Amino acid sequence: NAGVMQNPRHLVRRRGQEARLRCSPMKGHSHVYWYRQLPEEGLKFMVYLQKENIIDESGMPKERFSAEFPKEGPSILRIQQVVRGDSAAYFCASSPSSTGELFFGEGSRLTVL
Amino acid sequence: GENVEQHPSTLSVQEGDSAVIKCTYSDSASNYFPWYKQELGKRPQLIIDIRSNVGEKKDQRIAVTLNKTAKHFSLHITETQPEDSAVYFCAARDNYGQNFVFGPGTRLSVLP
Numbered sequence: 001n002a003g004v005m006q007n008p009r010h011l012v013r014r015r016g017q018e019a020r021l022r023c024s025p026m027k028g029h030s031h032v033y034w035y036r037q038l039p040e041e042g043l044k045f046m047v048y049l050q051k052e053n054i055i056d057e058s059g060m061p062k063e064r065f066s067a068e069f070p071k072e073g074p075s076i077l078r079i080q081q082v083v084r085g086d087s088a089a090y091f092c093a094s095s096p097s098s099t100g101e102l103f104f105g106e107g108s109r110l111t112v113l
Numbered sequence: 114g115e116n117v118e119q120h121p122s123t124l125s126v127q128e129g130d131s132a133v134i135k136c137t138y139s140d141s142a143s144n145y146f147p148w149y150k151q152e153l154g155k156r157p158q159l160i161i162d163i164r165s166n167v168g169e170k171k172d173q174r175i176a177v178t179l180n181k182t183a184k185h186f187s188l189h190i191t192e193t194q195p196e197d198s199a200v201y202f203c204a205a206r207d208n209y210g211q212n213f214v215f216g217p218g219t220r221l222s223v224l225p
Contacts, residue, residue, distance in 0.1 A: 033212060043157065043202060043215040056212050058114075091156065093213075102147065102204075102213055104156040 002027065004094050004105035005074075012111045019079040019086070021108040025094030032075040033102065034060075034067060035091045043091065049075060082112045115140040117205050119216030126193050127224050134219045136203035137185040143205040146186045147213075148177060151200045160201075161188070193223045 005024040013019050025032050030051050035043040045059040049069040060067065064082075069075040079086055093104045116139040126132050138146075147162035163170045163177045163186065170177050174193075179186040190197055203216040 035215075042217040045212045045214065048212045059212070099145065101159060101162065103159065104149075106156045 004029075004092055004103055006090075006092050006105035006108050008108060009106060010109050010111070012113060013082050014113050015083055016081050019082050019110055019112075021077040021079075021090050021092075021110070022074040023077070023092030023094075023105060024074040025092075026096075026103055029094035029096050029100075029103075031095040031098060031100070032069050033093045033095070034075075034077050035093065037089045037091060037107075046077070046090075079110070082110070084112050086110060087112045115143060115205055115214040117203060117214050117216040119203055119219055121219060122217065123220045123222070125222045125224060128193060128195060130193055132188075132190045132193055132197070132221055132223075134188045134201055134203070134221070135185060136187070136205075136216050137183075138205040138214075139184070140205070141181075141184065145206045146177070146179060147204050147206075148188050149202045149204065149215075151202065151218075153199075157202060190221075193221075195223050195225050197221060198223045 007022050032049045034046040037043050047060045047067045048056040064080045066078045089107045089109045091104050091107045093102045095102050119136045144165035148160050149157035150160045151157040161175050161177050163179050174191045176189040200218045200220050202218050204213045206213045
């Protein structure tokens with residue numbers, strides 16, 4: 001059973017470009033969470049999704065950031081018009097249910113030049 | 114919303130000694146408390162968890178205790194080894210199945 005798969009693992013963007021981060025949850029998992037981690041810091045919740053639904057987006061900035069988890073395909077975290085402050089590691093995690101364990105992917109490291 | 118605090122922020126122990134990391138949470142509705150280990154540049158990995166219907170859980174050298182009344186839970190690592198060196202995060206999830214809230218992390222260094 002493959003784990004949570006994230007790609008790309010590393011992404012470099014210039015200010016003003018768009019970044020798209022993809023996450024395929026573990027097989028059988030329909031709950032996806034996105035977290036952001038700055039160097040030497042903790043895991044900051046961004047958004048929690050189930051298939052085709054956003055359950056909780058209280059941690060996601062209202063502007064430039066969006067997330068989706070379509071019926072088919074991976075979950076996508078999209079950052080428009082990136083700024084240097086968006087540089088961070090973005091971790092996706094999945095769970096089989098709203099009460100299940102949480103498993104993390106290897107993360108996508110975004111660098112904004 | 115839930116707030117999770119974690120202490121200490123850094124911890125150094127001699128190899129073979131025990132390490133204890135403590136977390137407190139604010140929402141009495143929280144009922145699931147996992148612990149994650151994150152090595153440098155790697156993903157957080159689940160090492161142990163506890164649900165609110167038990168007070169203690171053990172897995173080899175690792176144990177977690179939960180005090181629901183006081184709203185705190187602790188990670189205990191015995192006979193520490195250099196490979197235990199990492200950042201450890203506690204987390205809490207509420208009864209409504211919403212998001213996991215993480216503590217700020219503890220950097221554990223096990224000195225040979």
